[in-house]
Amino acid sequence: MRTVSPACALIAGHGFLGFWLCVVCVICSGLRAQEQEVLFSASVVHTVQGPTLKPGAILVRGSRIIAVGERLEAPQARKVDLTGLHLYPGLFALNTGLGLREIDAVRATVDQREVGDFTPEVTSWVAVNPDSELLPVARAQGIAFFEPVPTGGVVAGQSGLLRLDGWGVRDMIVKAPLALHVFWPQMNLDPTPRDQSADPARWKSLVEQARERTAGLKTLEDFLRQAEAYARGRGSDWSPAPTAPGGVPVWEAMLPFVRGERPIVVHADEIRQIRAVLQWAETNRWRVILAGGRDAWREARRLAALKIPVIYEHVFTRPARDTDSYDVHYRAPEILRQAGVTVLFSTGVTDASLVKNLPYHAAQAVAHGLPAGAALRALTWEAARCHGLDNQLGSLEPGKEATFFACSGDLLDVRTRVERMWIRGREVSLENRHTRLYEKYRQRPAPQATH
Numbered sequence: 001m002r003t004v005s006p007a008c009a010l011i012a013g014h015g016f017l018g019f020w021l022c023v024v025c026v027i028c029s030g031l032r033a034q035e036q037e038v039l040f041s042a043s044v045v046h047t048v049q050g051p052t053l054k055p056g057a058i059l060v061r062g063s064r065i066i067a068v069g070e071r072l073e074a075p076q077a078r079k080v081d082l083t084g085l086h087l088y089p090g091l092f093a094l095n096t097g098l099g100l101r102e103i104d105a106v107r108a109t110v111d112q113r114e115v116g117d118f119t120p121e122v123t124s125w126v127a128v129n130p131d132s133e134l135l136p137v138a139r140a141q142g143i144a145f146f147e148p149v150p151t152g153g154v155v156a157g158q159s160g161l162l163r164l165d166g167w168g169v170r171d172m173i174v175k176a177p178l179a180l181h182v183f184w185p186q187m188n189l190d191p192t193p194r195d196q197s198a199d200p201a202r203w204k205s206l207v208e209q210a211r212e213r214t215a216g217l218k219t220l221e222d223f224l225r226q227a228e229a230y231a232r233g234r235g236s237d238w239s240p241a242p243t244a245p246g247g248v249p250v251w252e253a254m255l256p257f258v259r260g261e262r263p264i265v266v267h268a269d270e271i272r273q274i275r276a277v278l279q280w281a282e283t284n285r286w287r288v289i290l291a292g293g294r295d296a297w298r299e300a301r302r303l304a305a306l307k308i309p310v311i312y313e314h315v316f317t318r319p320a321r322d323t324d325s326y327d328v329h330y331r332a333p334e335i336l337r338q339a340g341v342t343v344l345f346s347t348g349v350t351d352a353s354l355v356k357n358l359p360y361h362a363a364q365a366v367a368h369g370l371p372a373g374a375a376l377r378a379l380t381w382e383a384a385r386c387h388g389l390d391n392q393l394g395s396l397e398p399g400k401e402a403t404f405f406a407c408s409g410d411l412l413d414v415r416t417r418v419e420r421m422w423i424r425g426r427e428v429s430l431e432n433r434h435t436r437l438y439e440k441y442r443q444r445p446a447p448q449a450t451h
Helices: 006-012 015-034 134-139 206-234 249-258 271-282 296-305 328-339 352-367 372-379 381-386 433-442
Strands: 037-046 056-061 064-069 078-089 091-096 143-148 155-163 173-183 264-268 288-292 310-312 343-345 404-407 418-423 426-428
Touching (some): 134 143, 134 352, 134 433, 143 352, 206 249, 264 271, 271 288, 271 296, 296 310, 296 328, 328 343, 328 352, 343 352, 343 372, 352 372, 372 381
Parallel strands (some): 037 078, 173 264, 264 288, 288 310, 310 343
Antiparallel strands (some): 037 056, 056 064, 078 404, 155 173, 404 418
């Protein structure tokens, strides 16, 4: 028989209103019960911003960490024994197609590209499929946060940051909008003669290609200048509101970015693109992040001087020039770091199925010079800091969100397995399509011998 609190019994005597007050009282009591303290004890706790604790413990109340130390005393707390395991904060998968792409050969499962060259009002997170089979696959690798990125145009739209847990998109959002995405026009020229071109009908001379390149850059520059002029006309106290009377959705969407309130992520790989981006960044007060960055190591000092972070996608990309060494992209993150550039990692926007390999990108860079601590920060705290979330996420510290995972060893060791995971203090399942198929075929009957 359920007991009723005295306060609940008192207000229940006041008729219909009392009934609903009683319901609220019961719900609040349930919420308080859910916020029981939980003490996690592990062999190793990687706090990221503090010392690595061996052993270590984390005390959690509700969705927040309230204490971290080598040994903690909490007699009333529920105990979670993670002996033999390492605890890490949840990883960030920035600059991805996760949630927007499923099966590239099935058009209905791909919702990443938008029609038009300048669509800053497009918001990627509203198109995320929370039931995507790729989400739990990424989560099983320790990835707790992801950034779905729109593509298709020059100014392709806005991205948000989402958790890999929740009943729907609204419940998964951490921060939206997060950044504006600009895909810098191509700067290279193709010198292939017409008679050797793969498509002679679409062949263009070097002069025509150079003319188109100049026109593309001017169009982008004009668009950004118009956005600045619109922001000046609205005034500094005008808050973004695409539906405001008299507001133009395209320009309203640009307001927080041209004012420097949120970053503009510029996607560029080739050295001429990167140099053009740097020249553009020098003459503007906007916050810029470089994504892709294949040749960024060649302009590491300028990137550092301008304090432009690099979301590096090309650890496993083949060298672009025959004069580059075979390991040029393995070493690039360390070259950038030594110059003073903030380096982050991404598997790219075009293949959502490879997001699960994110830790291996960092591990390969570590094998070629990048310090392991810097690689771990790039996957966690630095990713949060670049978007103003380092006071909430990215490390295991009191007051921060209780999102972390336990794995069998060093995160940057390919043999390591993620064993358990918690997001906002709640344990989440690591079951996914891969584990289901593994169990299915592991139980396949042995073939019978034929005579």
